Amino acid sequence: MPQVWFGHGLLERLGHIVPRYVNGQVCVVADQHTEAIAHGVAEALAGCVGAVFIHPGRLKAAQAAVRQVQEAARASAGVVSVGSGCITDVARLAAFRSAKPLVAVATAASMDGYLSGHSPIIVSGYKLTHPARPPKAVVADLQVLAAAPARLTRAGFGDVIGKITALADWCLGHVMTDEYWCPAISKMVHAAVERCRQRARHEVSDLSRVVEEIMEALLITGQAMVYAGNSRPASGGEHHISHYWEMQALARGEEGCLHGEYVAVGTVLLAAVYRAVLEKEHLAPSAEVWRRRIDRLSDRQIRRKRLEAGYGEAAAEVEGETQDKDARNLGTLSHKEAEARWASVRGLLAEAVPEPRQLVDLLRAHGVAATPRELGITEEDTEKALLYARELRNRFGILDLAAAAGCLESVARTVARDCVRW
Template sequence: MDEVLNYSMNEMAGADFDCSCGRHHTLDIRHIIMGQGVLKELTKVLEPFSGKKVYMLSDNHTFKAAGDRVLSILEGEDYLVKNVMLDSGDDILIPNEQAVGTMFLNLEPDTAVIVAVGSGTINDMAKYMSARTKIPYVIVCTAPSMDGYVADGAPLILEGKKISFVATLPYGVIGDTDIMKQAPMHMIHAGFGDVLGKLTALADWYLAKEKVGEYCCETCVTLVQRALDKVTGSAEALAKRDDDAVLYLIEALTLTGVAMGLIGVSRPASGAEHMLSHYWEMDFIAKGKFPELHGIKVGIATPVIAEIFELMKDEVPKEAMKLAPSREYVEGLLKTVGAPVYPTDIGIDRELFYNSILEGYKVRNRYSILELALKTEKLEEIAAKITNRIYQ
């Protein structure tokens, strides 16, 4: 029981075990391959699709990062490759109706497998298409920037709003650290911020367990905490693109996805910090502004939620409070790696920030510290206090 706690990252694929939480967990992913120089393992992963049609999806940035090498590997093995590169110019790719429509319009009949080369957006789009077409997909990771590689949700933009669609888990994941450590430092900061978000997400999960009786799996909590410890303990090395630190980061992001896959919900990865992030993102997109990377926003939101836990400590059960980090601790980690720390760093104005604390709980139907503050009639006071501290 709970033997998954003894598995290496690459042994997580196909996990199937009885858990001490009382449930039976499975992870329907055939291959998880992380490490240095592992891109060459792509042909092994795709062996069952040999000689068949492959749909390769990337954007102009991720094609340069690894897509050209993936295409060379596929064509060298005589796969029938439909290469689709979505061009977003100098901007990041927005997964809206136009991008998703272009992706689907290029899909050919009898496609056997989708090979996505990218990180957050490309992965989300590919898993959405995989879920709708029942064509398996493999993701070749280009940046340790988010935790969605092995998650089954696909956040896309519909009519200007960010909606998380039910999608599917990948057939295989390949994370080559030789590729990922070369990602723009801003994307590495985003991955670090997304990992830090698990600090408050786990506290929120325990809060929901204690306050409303929500199911909580201790095994998944332990998986995420172990991964968190390795990342926070190597923050200085990550700032220097150290190979081991980059590997710890992508492993933590992937393990969080594994935890979500095992229990079928995003609780191990997402709490009130994600609600703030999504609130800011929707506002930015509605105003035609650059929405900033997801993990950057999560990283900035995490010390804010940590502070709310501190201000609500008399109302928070002890077990949940033990998991909640201090604001200073989280801010210190962000500063160590050189990541943005404050909402003002990414252009969030006073009104948007204040409103996000008041209304962030509406973004997702999930119990969190924001809802507890609302129900105890402390949310407005807390919103004003934190806003005044930041926007002096």
């Protein structure tokens, strides 16, 4: 587990912190947006800095950037990243491939991946998750976080709110497919999210006063992922929707929105899907209908056509990542067993997932976009995300259950149409 340094005045103490984890000089990695903080980091480290790599403009999580950081850090004993999402992801993979320790200096409470042992990197227009190694330590100075652009903090709040549906999807996946689930880890994340929500309710419209709670929730979620051995405690269908839109933006050559902005909107949409599916007492009218649906979802030729419609040129990459997911998740589950499992979890999910309007009000109260239209996403792209985002990962969630229940198309169409009025 990475050691977390979380508090005030930590930047000035880096000269004492970093040598605990790196025996020798370090390469400081940043981009144009975190350059000023990186210079402060270099000053605090004094004679411990062997190289400084500042990427011009905004660094993107691409293979080329990973190679550049590897080259810059070639003569260094370790890497110190200064940034948030993409910078940390790139530095993590570069340090891992170079067999060097990483210390991550957080510059914004914008995402939950600081403690992660994986790096999502863009390859041929598709974001692939590469195995790496968690940082030796994460340094989160509250003065630095509080000074971050407000948009980044709002994105972090959106990422925190996304844990609501992520935890629901994890529980659903456990009940329906016997996937590993840990109630203690789930409670740990839920408690951190609730602390953040409660503080946010008392600090209406001013998230700068909630930075500590936002970052705490993000760091606790990061620890939860390490404990679980995967990102299940943090990522469900709302993240798959986010990844789908990120891929669309990449394919169009657009900058796109921040990860947490997409996640916030994805959470609202997924909550709407939950409310629609929870109205169904039964998943299928008969065993024959259930089996026919699962067979159709599992048919490789039919799935290939779905992927081509949803992902275009990236369809082959997606297919390779999640081949036979429906057959693995539901192929051996009888109609009777599926109905019994759904009945056992339906009430719990109804309590766990708020009404979409509640989430919309909470997000908007703090200036966070809550609907696709606020991010410039069309009704068509909203419907496509709801239809095809589930294909991105092998995990089982409410979008997969909706597909098995034969209502995903109608629910996606209705939610995409109605969300403009929220």
